[in-house]
Amino acid sequence: MVRSLSKLVVLKQDHKLNMKRFVRLAYYEVFNVQPSLLIALAVSALISLFLTLEGSFEITERQLFIMYILGVYFPILIALLTNNGLMREREGHTAAFVCSRVNLGVLWLRRLMLGFFTVAIFMTVLLALMNHLIPGLFPPIFALTLLVPALFFSGIMALVSALSCSTTVGIIAGLFVWLILYFWSPSLYTLFGPRYFPFLEWAFFFRYKAPISALSFNKLFYTITCLLLLAITFCLHQRNRQVERFSRQ
Amino acid sequence: MKIFLRSFTAQWKLFVRDKVNWLFSLLVLVVALVTNPISELPKTTALGYIENIARITGYIACLLFVILYLRFFLNETAKGHNHLWSRNAFGDDYLILKAGVGIAGFLTLISPTVCLTFVLSVAFFGIANALSAIWVWVIILLPPVCFVIGLCSLIGLLINHGLIASGVIVIYLGFVLARPVDLGNLLIFMPSLQMNSALIGFGPETEMLIYQRLFYVCVPLFLLTIAVFITDLRLPRVKPKHSWIAVSAMAVLSVAALSLSVYWGSKLLNLQRLRSVEPNLQTRQNLESACADFQSYRLHLELSADGAIASGLAEVELSSGRDLSALSLLNAGLAVDRFEVRDGDPIRIELQYHGRFVVPYYAYSVYGLPKEIEQIGYAPGAYLEKNLIFLQKLGEWHPYTLCSPDEITLILPADITINYNSADTESIDGDMRRLQWQQASDHILLIAGAKYQIEEQENDQIYLSPNPGLREEDRNEQYGTFFRLMRQHLDDVEGSGFTLIPLPLIKQSFLESQALSLIIPERSRQIDYIWPDDMARYSENVAMDVLLAWWCRQQACPDLAYGLFSRGSGIDYSYEIGEEASEAEEEDTSSLPLLYYAVLKLVEESEVSGFDREALMDSYSSLLRNKLPWLYSPFSFTPKNVETLIMLYDFDLQYGSEAFWDLFLMAYEKANEGWIEKNVLLELIGTLSEQTSGIETGP
Structure with missing residues (x-):
């Protein structure tokens, strides 16, 4: 009891967060902690822009290929790269130290949110650029909706990683779910329809020709699922059980 | 180390x-x-x-x-x-x-x-x-x-x-x-x-x-x-x-x-x-008309032990001066060694070739193919490999694929086990076997390979694959049952023996050698599709396959087969008449309900569990009266076909089973390439009704 109280006291040491500090922190978390995410975003942007500008494609092919990348592969790539936001502390044996400065739940959430904030900005700029080059190529709302599948797979990976205290287990679980959902997508689409289909943006342009009306329900459903996954993960980290478990291993 | x-x-x-x-x-x-x-x-x-x-x-x-x-x-x-x-x-x-x-x-x-x-x-x-x-x-x-x-x-x-x-x-x-x-x-x-x-x-x-x-x-x-x-x-x-x-x-x-x-x-x-070659539909069309000019068409083929064509020779005698050089549909794996035209009357053409037969992808693809390709069935007409050799009369193993050869001579190593052949003469010369056909009437010329097991059942011979599973036994039993019933009703033969041979790659069944052998597809996309969920529907498909083999035994009717088994996407079962086609342009496909009703009778007679003909026909009646919005049917029909189906049912109810099978046989006689016109069918129904009841029913 005394030990946990003292831990709480340490965790309560909070600094005042002004704008300047926040920007510095964000810069550090994005550019220093997650450089691979930026590389992945740059590569995705290059491929998407190439597909937008390549002259040999029909407009429908262009839409299909770009959404295939941004709607199917991009989420798993982002999930892979954001999953080790906190787990790297464990693998670098710095979790106990970090824990003395900041709540692990807060740190994890901050890194995840900053990562997704970066992705959101990237997606907005990319879609705006693509729509500028070919007007009406994609609905602007896709800048937000495309984040949902990425968040969903990140949520799965983060939860399993937090439960198992292993980045690899989380990655395997997330990749496995993605594999199942992707390779069985025709059956899933037939069984559950567009409202529960995880790669809906792709399904709009693929042979399923999903109705755009399904977008709001689909995104609402997956957003709630994501929030649930993230909330559970946050609670797991928040209680700082990880530190005790890390130290046991 | x-x-x-x-x-x-x-x-x-x-x-x-x-x-x-x-x-x-x-x-x-x-x-x-x-x-x-x-x-x-x-x-x-x-x-x-x-x-x-x-x-x-x-x-x-x-x-x-x-x-x-x-x-x-x-x-x-x-x-x-x-x-x-x-x-x-x-x-x-x-x-x-x-x-x-x-x-x-x-x-x-x-x-x-x-x-x-x-x-x-x-x-x-x-x-x-x-x-x-x-x-x-x-x-x-x-x-x-x-x-x-x-x-x-x-x-x-x-x-x-x-x-x-x-x-x-x-x-x-x-x-x-x-x-x-x-x-x-x-x-x-x-x-x-x-x-x-x-x-x-x-x-x-x-x-x-x-x-x-x-x-x-x-x-x-x-x-x-x-x-x-x-x-x-x-x-x-x-x-x-x-x-x-x-x-x-x-x-x-x-x-x-x-x-x-x-x-x-x-x-x-x-x-x-x-x-990945695709069938040359234009050449096929041209060749079909060219076959009529053939005075004689002789083939001489020598196979090596591994199934390759060591040498092939096609000799054609032509009555007209038609150019055959661009009409060869020889398989892509076979190379032409010599093409010679000798002028005279008749014109003689010799084409020599050799090589390894390559089965094109479209011939066995399980994915839906365009109607034109589906309709040509198993166009290669052969499979030549050391495990199994089979030859159909018409196929890409000879250059003028669609023309029926007058004489075929096939030489192959004597140690290759022959499972089935329809040759007129057979002889062994040293270590080679010689098979000869004169005006071959059967579709399947030869099945050879060491992998079949033959099971004798009373008078029947059932060919089995090396590891027959439960599914294969069930399939053979189903085919056997419908084969017997069909022979009983249509050939008036009861209890005689038959041979049942499953053959890989082929797409539909063949009834051969005076209807004593039934050669069935080892695996059929059309038939296996619904297996094993619904035994009644599976039986309907098997019965249709058997009946179609009988119906098309003397004349090729690929269009009819396609009309019945068009399952390209697994969703669309219907005979693909253009959706926009007006009623006047609509093709007359009355053979479909006739065959289907005969199938229903066979399935009912074989006492397949879960099958209820009366309930099914009631559903079709409701569909016709717009009381049912939709009905699952393995062969979905146009409203006109449903009308014909109900009419056949009424006829059967009124005049009995024997009258129906008589009608079926008479319709077969009147059919052209498997199709019968609705007017002709109505006429037959009228005639038979009169004969059976002795009452004038029409003007």
Whole structure:
């Protein structure tokens, strides 16, 4: 009891967060902690822009290929790269130290949110650029909706990683779910329809020709699922059980 | 060597003791069991079962194993392992050790799945079949795993960051695996096979598969040799001095691996080019009209022991001066040696050819094909391989494919077991067998191969594949039942014996040798589609296949067969009359309800459980009166066809079964290429009604 109280006291040491500090922190978390995410975003942007500008494609092919990348592969790539936001502390044996400065739940959430904030900005700029080059190529709302599948797979990976205290287990679980959902997508689409289909943006342009009306329900459903996954993960980290478990291993 | 083995064992232990790796093993096992439930095992074959499991395991394993292998591969490159790198031996063996342990570790992790499926295979298919399916595991799973390990080793060394390397490789492999499945594509390291047959294994895909697998054994070897060259640059080791011998040996190995990759890759692409030809519909149309000008058409064919055409000669006598040079539809794998035209009356044409018969992809594809291609049925008309040889009278094994030969002489090694032949004369000369046909009337000329088992049942002969499963027995029983019933009603023959031969690749049944032999498709996309969920509908399909074989025994009616079995997408069952076609333009397809009603009668008579003809006909009546919005039917009809169906039902109710079968026989006499006009059918119904009741019914 005394030990946990003292831990709480340490965790309560909070600094005042002004704008300047926040920007510095964000810069550090994005550019220093997650450089691979930026590389992945740059590569995705290059491929998407190439597909937008390549002259040999029909407009429908262009839409299909770009959404295939941004709607199917991009989420798993982002999930892979954001999953080790906190787990790297464990693998670098710095979790106990970090824990003395900041709540692990807060740190994890901050890194995840900053990562997704970066992705959101990237997606907005990319879609705006693509729509500028070919007007009406994609609905602007896709800048937000495309984040949902990425968040969903990140949520799965983060939860399993937090439960198992292993980045690899989380990655395997997330990749496995993605594999199942992707390779069985025709059956899933037939069984559950567009409202529960995880790669809906792709399904709009693929042979399923999903109705755009399904977008709001689909995104609402997956957003709630994501929030649930993230909330559970946050609670797991928040209680700082990880530190005790890390130290046991 | 001793140190290497000790290191290998130590690394393997490290790999196996990592609990995370066993999560992968568990996932593979779960996926294998979920996608191939034990309850469905009796309905498949050992080959089909193992192929399916190995393929699904490969798909899942290749992507997930990337994470595990890279983690293992780059484990010692992280901080804290400097003491290991200070020793030269560790750095020298690092790559080979890791790749070797990767393969051994993968095999260890999938061993629970392999063991369980082996036990299940033994239980359901017998030890012999289970053992023979082991090579399927090896051939399907080992090359992609070697490729993944080779690729991961190279990319892992280059990037030297587990997460980024995983991301790059997973995205690449995901793209490749998601591409349309095609064996001939060099990027596809995990092919999905469309053909697996108890009689001919992977059949037309075997050769492609072997080239593809050899290519994917050589490519990882090349990747690993490249990785060896960059080891010194990328690993945190003390740079040693390499002997020239070692460097030269590695260079030779690298060049050899590259050369072999190019060799197998080019062989694969060449075969793919032959395999991906599409039927030349225009030439087919031209040839059909040209056949009428043939005064005589003689064929002389010599087969070698492995099924290749050692020499083929086609001799044509033509009444008109039609140019036949562009009308040959010879298979893409066969090469023309000589084409000679001798003027005179009649004009004589000789075409000599040889080569290996390649079954084109469209002929056995399980995916929906355009109507024009589906309608031509099994156009190649032959399968020539050492396991099985069969020849249909019309096929791409002779140049004027659609013209019926007047005389065929076939010479083949005498030691090839003949299962069935419709030859007029047969003789053995030394170690060669000579078969001759004069004006062959049967569709199937020859079935030869050592793999059939023949089961005698009273007067009947049933041909079985080497490992007949429950499904095959059920199928044969169904075919046998409907064959007997059909003969009883239509040929007025009861209790006589017959021969039932399942044949791979063909798309519809043939009734041969004075209707005593029924040759059925070993696997039929059209018929197996609904198996095993609904026995009544399955029986309807089998009965239709048997009835169609009888109906089309003297005249080819591919259009009718297509009308009944057009299941390209698995959703659209209907005879594809253009949706926009007006009523006046609509084709008269009255044969469909006539055949279907006859099928319903046969199924009812065979007492198939769950089948209720009256209820079904009530549903059709409701459909016609718009009381039912939709009705599932294996053969969905136009409203006019439903009308005809109801009319036939009323006729049957009123005048009895015997009158219906008389009507059916009379309709057959009036049919043209399998089709009968509705007016003619109505006329027949009127005539028969009068004869049966003795009352005038019409003006």
